[in-house]
Structures are given as structure tokens and as C-alpha cells.
Amino acid sequence: MNLDFSDDQKQLQDQIRRFLSEKCTPAVVRSGLEGGEPFARDLYRGLAEMGVLGVAIPEAYGGVGLSHLELCLAAEELGRALAPVPVASSIYLAAEFLLQAGSEAQKKAWLPRLASGEAVGTFAFVEGQGRMTPDKVAAAVRDGRLSGAKSPVADGDIADLAIVAARSGAGRGEQAISLFLVELNGPGVTRETLASIDPTRSQARLAFEGAPAERLGGEGEGWAIASQVMDRAAILMAFEQVGGADRALSMARDYALDRMAFGRQIGSFQAIKHMLADMYVSATLARSNGYYGAWALASGSSELPVAAATARVSATQAFQHCAKNNIQVHGGMGFTWAFDCHLFYRRSNALALALGSLSTWEDMLITRLQGANTQAA
């Protein structure tokens, strides 16, 4: 039994944490909030130079060639630091799509650029309100040209490459959907930055009018590939959420030790102490479920879909729980612009929706447990 990361992996995590605590200062995180760009390019370059972006990308494609376990720990640190960088879009999603479904030429063309941070990728999937289903995909590709619109697309305004889910071919339902690589700096693409609950990360609307599109993976296989890649990304994002939850909890703990009221530290009041204990419980359950996900991701287990949904649901709840109660522990100061509490609150609620909402993942978890149950029987 070894449900833990290795000493080497933990050492790498420490390095990343030290780097981020030095470079990812509150001013850097707040840039997007204060009207600047919600993308810390220097920080992103630094992460690329450390090998963080390419840590799980094979050396043949310009990566470091370690495993997804290292990427999980990097994700935890990015979440802890609220790093305003497009790692989720470009690495957990775009690079993962290329690794899982790309042709050799596509991998060679894009993975080195994503690993070096020279290019940023994203996944353009959602079209409007509600849970995404194949029927909601209106974007379509004909004769290698994409038309339609995607919104919101995380990092859509800064990305160079999008993997776009669009209709093509004669299939129905899920089989009507294929994936396409679209260069966002090319012709036929209009982008518009959207206001969002978390301006430390950008969201955009992408409109396509005959944009050149190159298929990624087989025709009609887009939905299945996307589902597989989003599971993998969900585990990585769960680690970001676990890192964020951990930091929100420690902020609240520190404040409860520091703040005096009624002649005593507020952390000595059971109302506060028990709130913090419950935050610790959520964060611990989420971390343990995350480890299960990390194991499934790194080992290629058939349990990966169950593990991904489990890690995702648990981590979403933990980060939301810790971030909202962090504000509560801080009292009125927690609701000021100057304190960082709202940054965690914003990020926790934005991440809760990225890759699909909590209720969507709850539903998927039960579907998958039913499947596992049928297989066992």
C-alpha cells in the first residue's frame, strides 16, 4: 500500500511552492482584477523554464517526461497560489487532447510550443447556458471551415490554439461531434473578453466564420475523446482546488489566531473553532479523494472515470466550503477589496463551474458507479 507521493515528487512540489510564493505575489494575482491583464506572462515563462508546463509531456515532444503525479502536485501549488496563468486550459486540456488523440504531426507541431509556454492552448466546448449535451453543439465544420460561436471559453482571449468541439459528418447524438484544431490568430476568428466572477482568470466568447479547422482524432469521436480528457483534467483541477482549499483554511486559521475580540483570540470560540474543524474535514476528504484520482490517472486504471468524478465533486465542495468560511472567519474585513479572501471565493466558484458544474459531476459519478456495479455483478 502506497497511497502517497514519493519524496522526489514532494521535493519538486516544494520547489514549485517556493517559486510561486516568491513570484506569484498578491499584486500579480490581482492584476486582472485591477484592470490589467489576467495572465501573468512572466510567471508563465518561469513555470515553463522550471519544466512545470511540460512535466507530464514526453521528451520527444519537448516535455520533461515525468508523470501526471508530478503534474498533480504542480496543480496543487498553482491552486494554492491562485496563479493567474492558463495552465488548466493549455496543459490539462489542450496538451492532453493532443497526447490522447493527436496525430504525430499535430503533436510535433503543438506540444513543444505548449510545453515551452510559447503558445497557449484552450478547449472551446461550451455554447451558452446549462449542462452541455451533444444537441447543444451548433458550431459546425464543413470542408475544413468552422462556423459558430463558443462561450465561455477559459483563456479564449489569450490562447493561440483552440480545440473546438463541433458538428461534422453524418453521425447522430454523440457521434455527430468531432474535435478540431483552430488557430485563433488566424482568419475567421473574432474574440471578445467577457466579464466574469473571477477576473483573475479570463473568459472569452469566440466567434468563428469559416475559420480553418483541422480535425483532431476520428470523425464522430469528439464527444468520447472530450469526455476522456475532461476526466483527466478534472483530477488535475481537483488538485488545484485542494491547494486552494488548504490555503483558504490556513488563512482563516491564522486570522483566528491573530484576531482578538471580547478579550480573547476568536479561534478560542467554539463557533469559530468548529467551523475551522469542518473546513479541515472537507479539505482532508478532498485530498484523500484527490490521491485516489492521482493514482487512477497515473496508473491508467479502469476506475479512472469513477475516481475523476469522485475527486472532482469532493474538491469542488471543499474549496467552496473553505473559501466561503474564510470570509466568514474574517468578518467584515473578509468582504473588503483589500483583503485576499474574495480572490479565493471567486476562484473557488469559478473552478466549481469549469469542466462542468457540481450537479453535472454528481450525476456522472452515479452513472459511473452504476456502470461499475453492473460490471461487478
Next chain:
Amino acid sequence: MDFDDTPEEAAFRAEARAWIQANAPTHLEAELKRAGFASSGIESEDPMAASKAWQKKKAEAGWACLNWPKEYGGGARSPIERVIWGQEEGVYGSLSSPFIIGHGMCGPTVMAWASEDHKRRLLPPLASGEEIWCQLFSEPAGGSDLAGLRTSAVKADDGSGDWIINGQKIWTSGAQHSQWGLLITRTNPDAPKHKGLTMFFLSMSTPGVEVRPIKQANGQSGFNEVYFTDVRIPDDQRLGAVGQGWEVSLTTLMNERLSIGSGMSTGFPELFEFCLEAEVDGRPAVDDSAVRSRLAQFAVKQSGLKYTGMRAITALSKGETPGPENSIGKLVAGATMQELAMFALDLQGQAGVVQDESSPMNARFQQILMRSPATRIEGGSDEILRNIIGERVLGLPGDIRVDKDVPFRDIPTSGRK
């Protein structure tokens, strides 16, 4: 990362499995598997006799109290081997329930504090199940506030050095089956409350000890009241110094929380199975979106506890001490099983009120509903556990104690404000 045994662990597992297959009371397997929640399940023979027989067999072959030293009746095995044994013992492990308090709490306290002679006399029959122990701690006036206990121990005035005990204990599991008890008393009511306590052990057949079962809210009687009327205990049955009882009790309580919290089920697998079969509006319950959401919530708690446990086992496997994350076990499991039972009854509609053989899954959810309030209180209430997480794990300050430096006899109580 993997869930595999090391070669040494695999060898131990194979050895344990082979012995269990050859020696376990397989004629009881079906009954044990069918067992309801909070009941032994054995009806074909005397359940206590069945428990004692299996424990004796294990002890003779060196499989009892695996992590205890051999000279005290244990197996001198590592903590990880004890965990593996538990996994392999499986359903037969529930036969050990009469011995849990003794093995998990009284034994470690005796081992830490008793004289060598006493350890050699008391521990082997405790390990082998020949003698059962109970823990005489809680009182009507001292539960979560254990140090508020009032049972008195006074030196006999005959110069014998003996102690005379008077008072009452409550919530004593298994006192009616026990040969021995671990007893905490107040020896100095003039000292602040934590400083005037002293620990003893005594034979439960000592004159003046009276055990009365408590009829619980769920109709069962697992707990007792124990009354002490001029009970005489020799001074050599004292554990630790006079006035050191609080420190001695911490040995017991640390072990209590570890042994109660580990490997607790939330009842989720049963709930999931039920939701596959039960119907809501003519469709399987599991197809209902509200049901799915609740199920997912329970699933991630169950899973989070499972993998938190595996992280602890990982630490043991590396020869390390498990981290503080283990302290969440009982807190999460207790509250979850209660919510889960209420949810299962809700799905049964108005018929959920019925608790008989017609109730789904042998009335398991009704049983959990009626037993789970105790889980949230026994062995450290939810509130005490949150204090422990807050103070020992997160490093928050303790509550301000108005009774801290006050002589015990001057502390206000419910009857004396």
C-alpha cells in the same frame, strides 16, 4: 502510488489467509454476513461463546492482539500487519466486539502503567478473550467533561492502605460481561479537577459493585450503569501515582479514538444497492436526479474516508505514524450514517416508519437511524472531536476554562450553581 503489498506484507497476508481459512468458524459465516446493524447476528449458538472460542483459537496460534508483545499474549507484529490481519479476518472480525474495549483501550493502559507482575497476570487472559474488561470512566456528571467525575476513592482508615470507592459510572459498555474494570476516581476534591484524579483496576466481582443495564433509546442494552458502594480496592491496583489519573486516562482515550474511528462504514454501499432496487414514481430511485445528487454526496464521503484510511495505512507500511487526518473518521462517519438513514427512510415513503422483517434490507436503515445518535456521542462527541481537530491539528487556543484553577468541590454543577 499503488495499492499493492510489499513482498513482506504479501507473505504475511498469505500466511494469515491460510490460517483463517483453515481455522475460522465457517459454520457462522452466513449468519455473520447477514448480521444487522448493531446486533451480533449470531442466533444459532451463544454469541459470547462463539466470540470467546474464536479469540482463544487465535491466541493459541499467536494471532490475538497482534501488535502486543509476546510475553503479554500478543503476536509481536507490526502495526501494518495488524491492519492486514483485520482485512483478512473480514466478517469474523465482528466476533471480536466483546473484546474491543479491553484490547483497544484497557490493555494499552495496563501495559503503559501497571507493574510487571500485573501485566503478566492480566494481559494474557485479556488477549485470549478468557477475561473481558470494561472502562469505568463516564459519569452522570462527567461525560465530555470527563474530569468532572465525582466517584470518590478515599484511603481506608484501618491502615491497610486500601481505597474505599463510592459513586456511580454510566455508559459502561459490556460491564455485565466483564471480569475486570479500569476505574478512574476522584481522590482529592480540594485540588483543581484534573489534578485530583487517580486510576485503578478492579475485579468486577468485588463486593459492592453493582451493574445495571441501561435500556437505550433504540431498545437495546449495550451500555450499563455501574454503582460502587464501599468497594475496597488494594493500593497495588492503582495505575500511576495518586493524583496522576488524568494523565493515565489520556493513554486510554487516545487509543479509544484511534480504535473507534478506524475503518468505520457510512452505510453507503447498502444505500446504493437499495437505490438500485427501490422505486420513486414508478422508476428506480437511482434514476431520480435529486436522489443522484444526494447519493453522490454520500459517495464522496465514503470514498474520502476510505482513502484517508489508506493514507494512514501507507504511513504504517513505511513505519511512520499516521498523520492527524485520521481524527476525522468518526466525526464524518457518525453524521453521515445518520443523514443516510434518514434519506433511505424518506425514499421508503410512509412505509419507512415500519421496522420489521418487511422493511427493505432487513430494516437496516431503521436500525442505523435508531443507533446513529449514539455514534455521534460515544468515544468523544462530535463537538469534542471538533475541539480536538481545532486545537491539536489546527493549533487553535483552548476554550477559556472557568473551572481551571478552582478546587473541585467549589465548581458549580447542574445541581449546585
